[in-house]
Each structure stands twice: as structure tokens, then as C-alpha cells.
Amino acid sequence: xxxxxxxxxxxxxxxxxxxxxxxxxxxxxxxxxxxxxxxxxxxxxxxxxxxxxxxxxxxxxxxxxxxxxxxxxxxxxxxxxxxxxxxxxxxxxxxxxxxxxxxxxxxxxxxxxxxxxxxxxxxxxxxxxxxxxxxxxxxxxxxxxxxxxxxxxxxxxxxxxxxxxxxxxxxxxxxxxxxxxxxxxxxxxxxxxxxxxxxxxxxxxxxxxxxxxxxxxxxxxxxxxxxxxxxxxxxxxxxxxxxxxxxxxxxxxxxxxxxxxxxxxxxxxxxxxxxxxxxxxxxxxxxxxxxxxxxxxxxxxxxxxxxxxxxxxxxxxxxxxxxxxxxxxxxxxxxxxxxxxxxxxxxxxxxxxxxxxxxxxxxxxxxxxxxxxxxxxxxxxxxxxxxxxxxxxxxxxxxxxxxxxxxxxxxxxxxxxxxxxxxxxxxxxxxxxxxxxxxxxxxxxxxxxxxxxxxxxxxxxxxxxxxxxxxxxxxxxxxxxxxxxxxxxxxxxxxxxxxxxxxxxxxxxxxxxxxxxxxxxxxxxxxxxxxxxxxxxxxxxxxxxxxxxxxxxxxxxxxxxxxxxxxxxxxxxxxxxxxxxxxxxxxxxxxxxxxxxxxxxxxxxxxxxxxxxxxxxxxxxxxxxxxxxxxxxxxxxxxx
Numbered sequence: 001x002x003x004x005x006x007x008x009x010x011x012x013x014x015x016x017x018x019x020x021x022x023x024x025x026x027x028x029x030x031x032x033x034x035x036x037x038x039x040x041x042x043x044x045x046x047x048x049x050x051x052x053x054x055x056x057x058x059x060x061x062x063x064x065x066x067x068x069x070x071x072x073x074x075x076x077x078x079x080x081x082x083x084x085x086x087x088x089x090x091x092x093x094x095x096x097x098x099x100x101x102x103x104x105x106x107x108x109x110x111x112x113x114x115x116x117x118x119x120x121x122x123x124x125x126x127x128x129x130x131x132x133x134x135x136x137x138x139x140x141x142x143x144x145x146x147x148x149x150x151x152x153x154x155x156x157x158x159x160x161x162x163x164x165x166x167x168x169x170x171x172x173x174x175x176x177x178x179x180x181x182x183x184x185x186x187x188x189x190x191x192x193x194x195x196x197x198x199x200x201x202x203x204x205x206x207x208x209x210x211x212x213x214x215x216x217x218x219x220x221x222x223x224x225x226x227x228x229x230x231x232x233x234x235x236x237x238x239x240x241x242x243x244x245x246x247x248x249x250x251x252x253x254x255x256x257x258x259x260x261x262x263x264x265x266x267x268x269x270x271x272x273x274x275x276x277x278x279x280x281x282x283x284x285x286x287x288x289x290x291x292x293x294x295x296x297x298x299x300x301x302x303x304x305x306x307x308x309x310x311x312x313x314x315x316x317x318x319x320x321x322x323x324x325x326x327x328x329x330x331x332x333x334x335x336x337x338x339x340x341x342x343x344x345x346x347x348x349x350x351x352x353x354x355x356x357x358x359x360x361x362x363x364x365x366x367x368x369x370x371x372x373x374x375x376x377x378x379x380x381x382x383x384x385x386x387x388x389x390x391x392x393x394x395x396x397x398x399x400x401x402x403x404x405x406x407x408x409x410x411x412x413x414x415x416x417x418x419x420x421x422x423x424x425x426x427x428x429x430x431x432x433x434x435x436x437x438x439x440x441x442x443x444x445x446x447x448x449x450x451x452x453x454x455x456x457x458x459x460x461x462x463x464x465x466x467x468x469x470x471x472x473x474x475x476x477x478x479x480x481x482x483x484x485x486x487x488x489x490x491x492x493x494x495x496x497x498x499x500x501x502x503x504x505x506x507x508x509x510x511x512x513x514x515x516x517x518x519x520x521x522x523x524x525x526x527x528x529x530x531x532x533x534x535x536x537x538x539x540x541x542x543x544x545x546x547x548x549x550x551x552x553x554x555x556x557x558x559x560x561x562x563x564x565x566x567x568x569x570x571x572x573x574x575x576x577x578x579x580x581x582x583x584x585x586x587x588x589x590x591x592x593x594x595x596x597x598x599x600x601x602x603x604x605x606x607x608x609x610x611x612x613x614x615x616x617x618x619x620x621x622x623x624x625x626x627x628x629x630x631x632x633x634x635x636x637x638x639x640x
Contacts, residue, residue: 041630043088045095050088052634059087067396074459084635094155096621101158106165108157113150116157121260126372137257166617167610177601178594185589187534188554190541191519193527194569195507196577197499204502206494214490215483222486225430226449226478232438232470233402233416233423234463237391240398240419243383246390251382255375261385262378266330266370270341270362271323273310276595277358293352293359300349306363315592323363337362357596395467399460402469406456412471428476438470439463448472500568500576507566507578516561519582534587541579545570550581557583 042055062083067073101107117123118130122138125131139149215222255262273296277289292313299309310323319325330338337360340353344364352359375382398419405415412423426437434445444461451457453475460467483490519529532542537555540546550567557563566578629635 042634043092043630044626044628045092046099046626048095048099050091050095052631055084055088055091055634058091059084062087068392070462079637082636084637088629088635092625092627096618096625097159097162098155100621101162104162104165106158106161108154108161112157113154116153117150124260126259126263134257163614167613170606170610170613172602172605172609174602177598177605180605181594181597181601182589184537185593186555187536187587187589188583189531189534189585189587190554191524191529191531191582191584192541193507193510193529193580194571194574194577195503195510195579196571196574197496197503198575198577200499200502200506201495204495204498206491206498210494211487211490212483214494215486219480222481224479224481225432227428227430227476228426228434228449228451228453228472229428229474230426230434230438230448230470230472231412231423232426232468233412233421234438234466234468235395235399235402235419235421235460236466237395238384238388239421240391240394241387242420243380243387246383246386248379251379251386252375254386255378255382258385259372262373262381264368264370264373266342267327267368268341268344268364269327269366270325270364271306271310272319272325272337272363273306273313273323273361274315274318274357274596275313275352275359275361276315276318276592277354278595279356289359290352293361296361297352300361306349315590315596317593317596327368356599399467399469403458403460406469406471407458409456412469425473428474438468439466440468449475451475496576500578503578504566504568507580511562511564511566511580514562514580514582518560519584529582531584541569543572544579545572550579554581554583559583559586 040052041049042052043050063075063078066078066083067075117135123130123135125134136146139146275289275292275296277285281289296309296313300306307322310319311321314323328338328341330342332338333341334355334357336353336355340350340360341362341364344350344362346364346366348364350360350362352361402412402415402419406412416423426434429437431442431445431449434440434448435442438445438461440448440461440463447461448457448470451472453472456471457469460469514527519527524531535541535551535554538548538551540551547567547569550563550569553563553567561583563581563583566580568576569579570576633639
């Protein structure tokens with residue numbers, strides 16, 4: 001419910017806590033859970049009550065939010081999906097964290113709360129200052145009282161403080177990030193011998209008995225899926241309200257209340273050429289980098305295009321093609337780069353700029369000035385936003401009405417016209433075709449094809465940013481193609497299958513003749529071995545479809561060794577076949593690339609360690625907690 005309000009507020013601790021709970025608090029009734037009577041209590045956590053009233057309020061809020069955001073859902077479906085248990089898990093988590101924070105002496109002061117609320121952009125005016133009127137207006141639109149919002153925000157801050165304290169001791173060896181990078185980015189040079197299955201086609205001849213056996217074993221492959229023809233209405237919130245019908249005065253009021261949406265930050269569209277240089281590099285390396293940057297400047301001065309020079313000098317992760325970095329806002333890059341980029345005019349190129357990553361030669365292509373878009377210019381967008389919001393408010397009622405008409409058998413075309421919508425029809429289509437035509441999920445499409453002709457759907461189907469109300473007009477049952485009809489396909493498949501098996505046998509025989517050790521060029525040529533581009537960990541050999549088992553074996557084998565077995569592979573030009581691989585060399589990662597990603601890798605390792613530490617902390621709280629479910633019928637919504 002508070003996602004819109006907090007769209008610009010960070011709550012990593014909250015997200016992590018609830019992610020952990022999903023992992024360690026999955027099954028109902030595990031650990032120290034027990035059921036006890038007590039109609040006024042939903043549960044107790046270490047003796048602290050979760051009242052039936054608190055649970056009911058939390059359940060209603062969750063239910064309302066889910067129904068509003070997923071109009072195709074019903075209350076019964078949420079009940080069947082055990083929403084009550086999910087809500088109780090969240091409440092238990094909140095209690096445990098609150099109790100632990102109190103035990104550790106952690107609290108949130110009124111000043112901290114006021115500062116946190118003031119930093120939320122939805123509550124700020126055009127100058128970035130806290131606006132009490134906007135605060136009340138936005139909360140009212142979300143149907144929240146300031147007291148409720150501040151209580152939840154205080155709880156979020158408390159959780160973040162707890163996360164910070166618990167993970168403060170997380171330590172990672174600086175070498176760990178480099179070791180992980182070296183492992184992930186190591187490459188291997190591979191020599192291979194490929195035996196195409198097509199070379200063995202004339203050596204195999206499937207029999208009629210084999211073809212018949214293949215047909216019986218693979219009947220599912222020859223199944224003709226069930227098909228239906230459906231009438232449907234596609235409903236999107238933005239289609240329920242015409243933006244042009246929105247009064248300009250109302251649009252002005254909405255604009256004033258949501259001016260933060262139309263605040264444009266100053267931006268530059270930049271490209272750069274990076275000469276990697278460590279922040280603490282010795283003077284000799286600094287001079288070498290400066291000399292490289294000077295030679296690049298000479299190339300640019302000679303008339304070479306910036307993009308061409310960037311592609312020639314940039315490392316693989318330094319930037320996009322042509323050195324492109326895209327649109328950048330202030331704060332998105334390191335300070336020296338930002339200061340230089342924003343000081344340039346469009347088309348200008350900077351002198352080399354030193355940053356922690358190295359020396360940058362920056363070109364600014366375009367600039368956007370900051371400020372608030374005037375109402376007159378923003379009016380089309382304002383009307384579009386308002387139409388989407390008003391349409392979202394109407395969506396549930398419109399869908400209810402259309403579903404009711406559908407169940408009663410009323411013409412869908414007439415029902416659609418009442419809301420300015422259009423009814424359409426599909427051709428006879430299988431589930432996979434319905435997925436594409438209607439934009440629905442696989443299970444929804446399968447629901448349709450399982451329905452008989454004339455049957456209406458008693459719910460709305462999700463279809464991306466829309467919902468679909470549908471009725472089956474005609475249906476064809478599933479069937480299986482006869483053997484005679486697919487016989488040629490079967491013989492072709494068997495021939496390919498047996499040819500591949502023969503190729504693998506031939507490769508296995510050849511493997512017996514091969515000895516480990518380096519391959520001299522003459523011997524390699526005699527074997528007909530090829531050497532593609534170096535193989536990355538988890539990647540595919542150049543010219544072949546991915547084969548995970550082969551890639552894993554290559555990175556497990558010693559240098560100058562042949563893999564012990566042949567692998568069935570798919571060559572992108574020659575088709576299927578058998579491959580023998582020889583590991584020729586291990587290539588270390590690119591040092592320049594490491595310089596560009598080391599901060600990211602170090603941050604990822606540190607974050608992973610912190611998350612793991614907090615997960616253990618949460619597990620300990622749950623294992624040691626005494627949690628009693630006093631009113632399971634309330635939680636499971638029995639007789640409700």
C-alpha cells in the first residue's frame with residue numbers, strides 16, 4: 001500500500017527481512033508453533049499478543065491491495081492461497097524484530113522520523129522542501145492517516161537500524177572479490193575434432209519395427225492439441241476514461257498535487273574513452289596512462305571519429321559501442337567525471353579527467369536542463385496519468401459487470417459497447433496460440449482450451465497490462481496423428497538419431513588413439529582439429545549451441561588433456577554430431593576489465609556476506625521464539 005509513497009525511499013532491510021522469512025518460515029506449524037484457544041488473539045510471539053483486531057486490519061489491508069492491483073482475483077482465491085498465513089508471518093516477523101530491537105536498546109527518535117519523512121519526494125515541493133499540505137494530500141489519496149503512516153515508517157527505520165547493527169561485523173577479505181572474479185572470468189583455449197552425424201547417414205537404415213516402436217514411445221510428440229474459438233473483451237484501465245474529457249481545471253489541481261512527477265533533473269548524454277589506472281597506481285603507471293591518453297587525443301585531433309577511437313581503445317566493460325554511456329544525472333557517476341561532463345557544451349570533448357577508475361576523455365552529445373515542466377506542456381501527460389488512475393478505480397466494477405454479463409450469456413459485443421470497449425474473436429487456436437493472441441499466461445490459456453463450447457469464463461484473465469473476459473464459442477478436442485501420417489517424420493528422426501549414435505561410437509574409437517599432451521601444429525592439422533575463440537566459463541564453443549556438460553568438463557580438465565568422452569553437440573552450420581575436446585591453455589582474466597569492475601565485485605561480495613549474516617540472525621530469532629497460534633480459524637478464514 002505504501003509502495004507509491006516510498007518509491008524514492010530505500011528500505012533494503014525491510015526487503016531482506018521479508019525475503020528471509022519466506023525462506024525460513026515456509027510451513028505451517030513448524031518449530032515452536034502451537035494452537036491455543038483465545039478468540040481475541042490471533043497469536044502470541046514470546047508472550048506478546050497479536051490481537052484479532054490487529055490481524056483483521058492487516059488482512060483487510062493486504063486483501064484490499066491485492067484485489068485493487070489484480071482485478072481478476074477474488075476473495076475466495078486469496079483465501080485458498082492462504083493469504084491469512086502470509087499476513088500472520090509478516091506480523092510475527094514484525095514482532096520478533098521489534099522485540100529484538102528493544103532488547104538491544106535500538107529506537108527511532110522523532111527527529112529521525114521527521115527527517116526520513118521529509119526526504120520522500122512525494123511530500124516535497126518544487127524546491128525539494130517538505131510540504132505539509134502535500135503530505136496530508138498524498139496520505140489521504142492512499143487512505144492512510146499520518147499516525148498510521150508514521151508508525152509504519154518508524155518500524156521500517158527500526159528494521160534498517162537493526163540490519164545495520166547485525167551486519168556491522170560482516171567482513172570480507174579484499175582478495176576474495178578478486179579470486180571470485182578470476183574464477184568467473186577465466187577462459188580456456190580448446191582444440192576440438194568434430195564428426196558430423198550427416199557423414200554417417202548412409203550407414204544407418206531404420207526398420208519398420210523401429211519406426212512403429214518410436215511412434216508408440218513418442219505419441220505425445222504427435223498429439224494435436226485441443227483448440228477453441230473464443231470471443232473476448234480486452235480491458236485496460238487507460239481505455240475506460242478518455243483523457244480528452246478530463247477538465248483542464250481538474251488537471252491543474254492534479255498537476256499541483258503531483259508536481260514532483262514533472263521535475264526534470266539536469267542530464268547529459270555522454271560517451272567516454274577510458275584509460276584504466278588504479279587510484280593508488282605508482283608514478284610510472286600514471287605516466288604511461290597519461291602518454292596513452294595523449295596519443296588518443298592526437299587521434300581525435302587528426303579527425304578520427306570519437307566513436308571509432310572509443311571502440312579501438314575501450315575495454316570490454318568500459319562503455320557501450322562508441323563509448324556510449326547514455327543519459328546521466330548528477331550523482332550517477334564519480335564526482336570528477338560528473339563535474340567535467342556537466343561543464344561541457346554539446347559536442348565538446350574534455351581533456352583527460354582522472355577518477356578512481358582511470359583517465360577519461362569525455363564527449364557530451366546532448367544536454368537537458370533541469371526544472372519543472374510547465375503545466376501547459378505537461379497537460380497531455382497529466383490527462384493521461386489521470387485517465388489511468390480513474391480507469392484503475394473503475395476497473396474492478398467494470399470487470400465485475402462484464403463477468404456477470406458473460407455468465408448470463410449476454411452478447412459480449414453489447415456488453416463491451418456499454419464501456420466504450422470492443423469485443424473480438426480468435427480463430428480456432430491451441431493454448432500456445434491463445435497465449436500470444438490474448439496475451440495471457442499459460443495456465444489461463446489452458447483453462448480456456450479445457451472449456452466446452454458455449455461456456456463463459458467466470459473470472460477475468462490477466463493479460464499483461466490488461467484483463468480479458470472470454471467465452472468459448474467452439475471447441476475441438478485433442479487428438480493424435482496417425483502413424484501413416486507421421487511415418488516420414490519418424491524415419492527422418494530415427495535416421496538422424498542413429499547417425500548421431502554412430503558418430504559418437506566413431507568418436508569414442510578415435511579417442512582411444514589420442515594421447516594427452518600439447519598438440520604440435522602438424523599433428524593438429526593431421527587430426528583435423530580446430531581452435532575456436534577462447535571459451536568462457538558457462539559459455540558455448542564458437543559455432544556451437546550451448547552444451548553445459550561440455551563446458552563444465554572443459555573447465556574441470558587439466559591443461560593439455562583430452563576430455564575422456566565424446567559429446568553430442570549441435571554445430572550451428574553442420575548440424576548434430578560428436579565432438580572430442582582438448583584443453584590447450586588457461587587464459588587469465590583481463591587486468592583492464594578487473595579495474596573497471598573491482599568496486600562492483602567487492603560490493604557484491606560484501607552485500608552477500610551481510611545478507612547471509614542477517615539470514616542466520618533471523619533464523620536464530622525464529623528457532624528460539626515461542627509462537628502460539630491462538631485462533632487458527634481466524635487466520636485460515638474458516639466460516640468467514
